[in-house]
Amino acid sequence: MSGSLKGKTALVTGSTGGIGEAFARAFAAEGCNVMMNGLGEPAAIEKLRAAIAAEHDVKVEYHGADVGKPADIDAMVRATEHQLGPIDILVNNAVVRHYHKVEDFPPEEWDRAVAVDLSAAFHTIRLTMRGMKQRGWGRIINMSSIHGRMAVPNRVDYVTAKHALIGMTRGVALECAETGVTINALMPGWVLTPHAEGQIARQMKADNVSREKALQTLMSVRQPSQRPIMPSDIAAFGVFLCSGPGAHINGAALPMDGAWQTGFMVTVGNSK
Numbered sequence: 001m002s003g004s005l006k007g008k009t010a011l012v013t014g015s016t017g018g019i020g021e022a023f024a025r026a027f028a029a030e031g032c033n034v035m036m037n038g039l040g041e042p043a044a045i046e047k048l049r050a051a052i053a054a055e056h057d058v059k060v061e062y063h064g065a066d067v068g069k070p071a072d073i074d075a076m077v078r079a080t081e082h083q084l085g086p087i088d089i090l091v092n093n094a095v096v097r098h099y100h101k102v103e104d105f106p107p108e109e110w111d112r113a114v115a116v117d118l119s120a121a122f123h124t125i126r127l128t129m130r131g132m133k134q135r136g137w138g139r140i141i142n143m144s145s146i147h148g149r150m151a152v153p154n155r156v157d158y159v160t161a162k163h164a165l166i167g168m169t170r171g172v173a174l175e176c177a178e179t180g181v182t183i184n185a186l187m188p189g190w191v192l193t194p195h196a197e198g199q200i201a202r203q204m205k206a207d208n209v210s211r212e213k214a215l216q217t218l219m220s221v222r223q224p225s226q227r228p229i230m231p232s233d234i235a236a237f238g239v240f241l242c243s244g245p246g247a248h249i250n251g252a253a254l255p256m257d258g259a260w261q262t263g264f265m266v267t268v269g270n271s272k
Helices: 018-029 042-056 070-083 107-135 156-175 194-207 211-220 231-241 260-269
Strands: 009-012 033-037 060-063 089-092 138-143 181-188 253-256
Touching: 009 018, 009 070, 018 033, 018 042, 018 089, 018 231, 033 042, 033 070, 042 060, 060 070, 070 107, 089 107, 107 138, 107 156, 107 181, 138 156, 138 231, 156 181, 156 253, 181 231, 194 211, 231 253
Parallel strands: 009 033, 009 089, 033 060, 089 138, 138 181, 181 253
Antiparallel strands: none
């Protein structure tokens, strides 16, 4: 723990597991107080919250806002400010996932995805930006995806939202360019999260192979690095964006994909 963010407050949506949890842990390790948010069993969430707080001797709170509802987001921001202080760091990580062909996509699932995966970021930024500008410092990280640059079938909601998050990031960056506030989007490739573990399990069952072999199969059609990205690596990059040198990065869409985009372009280019 270097304490580089000591005394600051971070709000991380979707932080009860996976990438969001890694962000909560990383910020706490730097001395930052953290408001967690996300889904899960109350007892498990409380155990996680208490463990992070005790390990790093910082304040860690939890708010169960449904970030698909603007009123809940408003309540979460107000609670964060009341319990921990003004929000200095915002990570928009909450996500829902659906898998349908566009003609079969239930409208209510589309609306839910847009609300959680896209509109929630607008509302958290809207509610925290004024204070960040007034204090002359703020860091906003929007979790996009490789699919914010490259499409995939049967996930039109996710692809649309992740592309749009990058547009939001760029537009807001121009508004805060001279204020000491930065906003960037991260575009990870295949990350070893609980969701990814489910993919591995399904691949193991489908091919009747070991976990190692299933992981190799999944990587072979995705990341040329042949290595999954760890949530802690993404969080460490986020901590860097909150550092002094990180202040020079603003409005960027930053890939962390093991050359996935590059490999895809090379493959397509040589496919004739």
